[in-house]
Amino acid sequence: MSVKVAVIYYSATGNVHALARAVAEGAEKAGAEVRLHRVPELAPDDAIDANPAWRTHVEASKQMDVATLEDLKWADAYALGSPTRYGNVAAQLKQFIDTTGGLWQQGVMADKPATAFTSAHNTHGGNESTLLALYNSFHHWGSVIVSPGYTDTAVYAAGGNPYGAAHAGVNGSPEEHTLAAARYQGERLATIARHLKAFRTS
Numbered sequence: 001m002s003v004k005v006a007v008i009y010y011s012a013t014g015n016v017h018a019l020a021r022a023v024a025e026g027a028e029k030a031g032a033e034v035r036l037h038r039v040p041e042l043a044p045d046d047a048i049d050a051n052p053a054w055r056t057h058v059e060a061s062k063q064m065d066v067a068t069l070e071d072l073k074w075a076d077a078y079a080l081g082s083p084t085r086y087g088n089v090a091a092q093l094k095q096f097i098d099t100t101g102g103l104w105q106q107g108v109m110a111d112k113p114a115t116a117f118t119s120a121h122n123t124h125g126g127n128e129s130t131l132l133a134l135y136n137s138f139h140h141w142g143s144v145i146v147s148p149g150y151t152d153t154a155v156y157a158a159g160g161n162p163y164g165a166a167h168a169g170v171n172g173s174p175e176e177h178t179l180a181a182a183r184y185q186g187e188r189l190a191t192i193a194r195h196l197k198a199f200r201t202s
Contacts, residue, residue: 001201003193005032005186006071009081010039010092013053015119015167015174016081017061022179023079023117023165026186032193035074037067039096067096072103077193078114078143079186080134083169087126089133097137110142113196115189117182119167119174123159127166135163144196146189154184 005027011017017038024036041048041058048054072078082093089097103109116134120127131147138145148155149162158165158181165182167174174182 001194001198003032003076003190003197004074005034005077005079005190005193006067006075007034007036007079007081007186008039008067008071008093008096009117010083010090011057011061011081012043012083012090013051013169014057014060015169016083016117017057018174018179019117019119019165019167019182020079020081022174022182023081023186023189026183026188027077027079027190028186029183030187030190030194032077032190035065035071037065037071039067039092042092042095069099069103072100073108075112076197077112077146077189078109079117079189080114081117082130082134084118084120084126084130087129089130100141104141107142111196112143113146113189113193114138114141114143115146115148115164115185117165117185119169121169123168123170125168127161127168128163131161131163131166144192146192148181148185148188151188152184154181157181
C-alpha cells in the first residue's frame, strides 16, 4: 500500500535542507510518494546579507517548491524540520504551522503520523527542545508522533538522539552518520504510515 509523505522545512544556511532531503530519501526508500517543500523566508535582507552562508542558501533554494496547506491535506504523514531559535522553532516554520487552524478544526492532521528534525549551531544548542516544541504542535493536531527512538544503530551512530535527527552546525555540513539517521527516520515514518493506513482500510 502506497503512502504520501510531506517533508516541510525551513533552512537558513542549508543544514536543515540537507536533513530534509535525507528524510525524503528514507521515505522514498520505504515506497512513499514524497513532497519536499520549504516554507517561505521571512527574514529581512539585511539580516540575511549579514551571513554569507544564509544568502547563499536563499539564492540556491529559490527554485524549491514552497509548502502550502494543500500539502497537509494531501499527505498521509508529515516530517517537519526547523533550525533552533533560542531553543525553539524558527519563526518561518512556526508561521506556517500557525496557519493550520482551519485544517485542525476539520481534523485533517488527526491520526496521521508525524516526526521532526532539527539543527542547532552547538551540540547542546537547543536541538531537543526544538524537537519537543514541534511535537507540541503534533499533539494539538492529534497526530501520531513517530520519533526514531533507539530502534536502529543509525540513531546511536549519529549521537543517540531518540527525539529526531539533529545536527550540530559547528561541525560544518551534516556528516554521513547524521544523514543516515535522517534517512532511517524518514523510512520509519513511511513504514508506520503504511501500517496505519492498511489498518484503517482493513
